[in-house]
Amino acid sequence: MSAEQPRTIGFICPKCRQSVIVERSFFSLTAAPTRIVCPCGGSYFQTEYQGDRFVVEAPCVSCGGRHIAHCPSDAFLHQKALSFTCGKTGLDCCCVGEREDVYRAMRRLEQAVDQMDADKDPEQEGTFLNGLVMEEMLGEIRDIAARGGVRCTCGSKQWTLQVRYSSIQLDCARCGGMLRLSAATMDDLNDLCCKDELVIRGAADGTR
Ligand SMILES: [Zn+2]
Ligand SMILES: [Zn+2]
Ligand SMILES: [Zn+2]
Structure with a gap:
């Protein structure tokens, strides 16, 4: 060892x-x-x-x-x-x-x-950390969703989306499981762009 x-x-x-x-x-x-x-x-x-x-x-x-x-x-x-x-x-x-x-x-x-x-512009207060990345990521998620690529490990395909300052959260409508995506940098966007599907980890899915 x-x-x-x-x-x-x-x-x-x-x-x-x-x-x-x-x-x-x-x-x-x-x-x-x-x-x-x-x-x-x-x-x-x-x-x-x-x-x-x-x-x-x-x-x-x-x-x-x-x-x-x-x-x-x-x-x-x-x-x-x-x-x-x-x-x-x-x-x-x-x-x-x-x-x-x-x-x-x-x-x-x-x-x-x-x-x-x-972004310390006061007019930006309350919007997003990086508006461009956020916009692109939301578009990307919409595309993945349109292909039926968003699902939860509990089997559900019903979900809701919450947009935060620097992240996007997908919540499973059936079991309450969630997937948080950081939406702050170009790397976050690039990571998302190479995904075919987004899998929400179900609430009953033990790990973590
Ligand atoms: Zn210091
Ligand atoms: Zn803090
Ligand atoms: Zn679920």
């Missing part, structure tokens, strides 16, 4: 807006509470191992607050990439996982934050 890969943790500091990405070993994550402080000293990420779960507390670059999440230990230590999402803006506030996946997620988040900063 090879040694366990260290886990990579990333977040963007709301104060200085730099990405902070570090690695921690399984041992150090489970041995004691972990605190990762931005070099500017203006924010920190914290996590504490509690046996079956990790309690994660992260600064949030998109709303400026801090968010607390509970995450099953197995996912925290083994999942390729886990993102914790801000309930207010729908953007991710931190990411934990394998190095490459976390770097990729952080690059995407940086783009979204750049876009957010570029």
Whole structure:
């Protein structure tokens, strides 16, 4: 057995807006509470191992607050990439996982934050983080839907759509399962464009 890969943790500091990405070993994550402080000293990420779960507390670059999440230990230590999402803006506030996946997620988040900063026009308030991406993605979803390509793992093809600031959510009308698509960057759009179908994970579908 090879040694366990260290886990990579990333977040963007709301104060200085730099990405902070570090690695921690399984041992150090489970041995004691972990605190990762931005070099500017203006924010920190914290996590504490509690046996079956990790309690994660992260600064949030998109709303400026801090968010607390509970995450099953197995996912925290083994999942390729886990993102914790801000309930207010729908953007991710931190990411934990394998190095490459976390770097990729952080690059995407940086783009979204750049876009957010570029859009600081007060007239834009309350619309979308990236209006162009949102518009294209809604069109793409309409096309996929027109081909009958949207379904839920529960078997239903009835669904509703909610449009948020930086994401689109599809809800299964039968079981309440949901699929959230990030709609902030060109990468999000490109991801959607190569899909033939969108599958909502049914509420009874255990994983996650
Ligand atoms: Zn900072
Ligand atoms: Zn937030
Ligand atoms: Zn369903």
